[in-house]
Amino acid sequence: MSFEKNIATNILIVGGGITGSVAASLIKNEAVVNIEIWERMDQIGGRYQTYRSSSTPKCSVDCGAQYVSVSLEFIRSQAKFYDELLEKELLMPLGQKIENFRKLSETKTLFVAPGGTDSLVGHFLKKADCSVHLQHEVTEINLKEEERTWEVKATNGIVKSFDVVILTIPVPEVLKLGGNFLGISQDDDVKVAMEQVKYLPRIAVALIYDEPVKYLEDLPTTMKYFPDDDILHFMSVDNKKRRTDQGSTWHNFAKHHIICREMCRPE
Numbered sequence: 001m002s003f004e005k006n007i008a009t010n011i012l013i014v015g016g017g018i019t020g021s022v023a024a025s026l027i028k029n030e031a032v033v034n035i036e037i038w039e040r041m042d043q044i045g046g047r048y049q050t051y052r053s054s055s056t057p058k059c060s061v062d063c064g065a066q067y068v069s070v071s072l073e074f075i076r077s078q079a080k081f082y083d084e085l086l087e088k089e090l091l092m093p094l095g096q097k098i099e100n101f102r103k104l105s106e107t108k109t110l111f112v113a114p115g116g117t118d119s120l121v122g123h124f125l126k127k128a129d130c131s132v133h134l135q136h137e138v139t140e141i142n143l144k145e146e147e148r149t150w151e152v153k154a155t156n157g158i159v160k161s162f163d164v165v166i167l168t169i170p171v172p173e174v175l176k177l178g179g180n181f182l183g184i185s186q187d188d189d190v191k192v193a194m195e196q197v198k199y200l201p202r203i204a205v206a207l208i209y210d211e212p213v214k215y216l217e218d219l220p221t222t223m224k225y226f227p228d229d230d231i232l233h234f235m236s237v238d239n240k241k242r243r244t245d246q247g248s249t250w251h252n253f254a255k256h257h258i259i260c261r262e263m264c265r266p267e
Helices: 018-030 073-079 079-087 118-128 171-176 188-196
Strands: 009-015 034-039 050-052 059-060 068-071 108-112 131-134 138-144 149-154 157-160 163-168 202-209 223-226 232-237 251-258
Touching: 009 018, 009 157, 018 034, 018 118, 050 251, 059 202, 068 073, 073 108, 108 138, 118 171, 163 171
Parallel strands: 009 034, 009 163, 034 131
Antiparallel strands: 050 059, 068 108, 138 149, 149 157, 202 251, 223 232, 232 251
16 A cells, blocks of 8 residues: 555554554655554553553563564664664663573574663654554444545544554454454455464563562573473563663563463464
């Protein structure tokens, strides 16, 4: 789909994560459009979500993506984006070993977000200069053929029409949506493929300490995978992972637990 410059178009992006924020930024760079983002949660981030302590604002823990893994080839092809993120120190090389990390390719480079992974989402949303609406969970999308618009309904009672709707939410969530949009020009093979997609639910436990904890100080590793553990999947000492602990007296500790082992992890 292409957008001509100077043509006002009302666009809705469903999902306030990294995909939705980057999409909004790219579109806004190419066209004069009005963009709204509807996010069902009460904060942006999606799978790039960062928990921020209300009692200790400087304390935060990445509860979604822990780092960014990208090939050197992709970095070169998207140099303008990575150069900007590195220059603004929104990304920096990880520079640390992840215990039990299974590196799939020697050409992969790992980065970490010093301000939390949701800072990357915030960066692209700022560039997009769009309206972000939290706690807007989409329930239904219908094509209004006479108006040539898409009518979108949310659980909070909001009903609004858009020229374009872009879905960046997980496929299983897309299939739960009501309305006639899935039946329009839908290839059966595509629908079957979508129905096969499943996600592995996980729960993140974040522990924030006001004082130094000797156990965490003495840990031989900052990040670790547990490939043979039925419950614990990954842990990190977040302030050390992001190298933000110089001169501070607190620790952030995140543990990711697998809560449903029988479901498949998306490739």
